[in-house]
Amino acid sequence: MTRQERADHVLKRLGQLYPDPPIPLDHTDAFTLLVAVLLSAQCTDVRVNQITPALFKLGNTPAKLAEAPLEDIMAIVRPCGLGPQKAKAIKELSGLLLTKHQGQVPASLEALEQLPGVGHKTAQVVMAQAFGEPSFPVDTHIHRLAQRWGLTTGKSVLQTERDLKRLFPKDSWNKLHLQIIFYGREHCTARGCDGTVCEICRTCFPERQKAKCNRKA
Structure with a gap:
């Protein structure tokens, strides 16, 4: 898969899993x-x-x-x-x-x-x-997942932000950053997935799974 193909898969799959992700912080304005x-x-x-x-x-x-x-x-x-x-x-x-x-x-x-x-x-x-302006907030968790999924080689969250903005349509940014957060919490945690366990990791990098199996053989 190319980087863009991986991004396209992430966008499609997260849209299926989290079509309307809620804002996790309670607020009124x-x-x-x-x-x-x-x-x-x-x-x-x-x-x-x-x-x-x-x-x-x-x-x-x-x-x-x-x-x-x-x-x-x-x-x-x-x-x-x-x-x-x-x-x-x-x-x-x-x-x-x-x-x-x-x-x-x-x-x-x-x-x-x-x-x-x-x-x-x-x-x-x-x-x-709050204002519906296209933004792509990147924290350390999104930074980690973007690296794991081969969407960036950025050494900083700012570089990762720039890479993700180039890969994904602008009208997807606001929802996508929430979708990535929810997926990371539920399926691709720092300890629970090593890049070979969750569905997106397996799809984006099947060779990692093969290498892991070969090491165990």
Whole structure:
């Protein structure tokens, strides 16, 4: 298979498996999504969804979280890991949204990336899921799968992002990054698949399976 043929197979198969993938982080608007994605760094979506109800009860708008005591925010988000940094970023970005963006989350990748605690991946998730702008957020898990499936040889998530954007139609990006995440969690985990176990790995690289069988013989 060529790289493009592998990409075409991935797109078709993931479309069959996950025709309408949900956004895994609970939220009600662009602001609560932004905060949830920020909290998800080095933390599971399940844990974030357990924590955000209490946080959004404290404040679910930039105005309310900008006024909330930092200690109260920190006490809630601490189980996510990096609690002090995340709490400070949430309070500071809430204030900046008020002073620079009329209390609204900006629909601009560049403006989002200038907010405290908001990196490139977080900004792309918000652009994709809150505003419907074509984006392809690549985290370490998508980076790993793209390498395993022979879709990139990139050494960084940014290079992988560029490679994936070249391989897949622009109108598939927003859904596809979620489909890859769900497939990776359910079928192609870091420990559960070594590139020869799951269906996509076996289809994209049947020679790996043969080599594995020969080693066991």
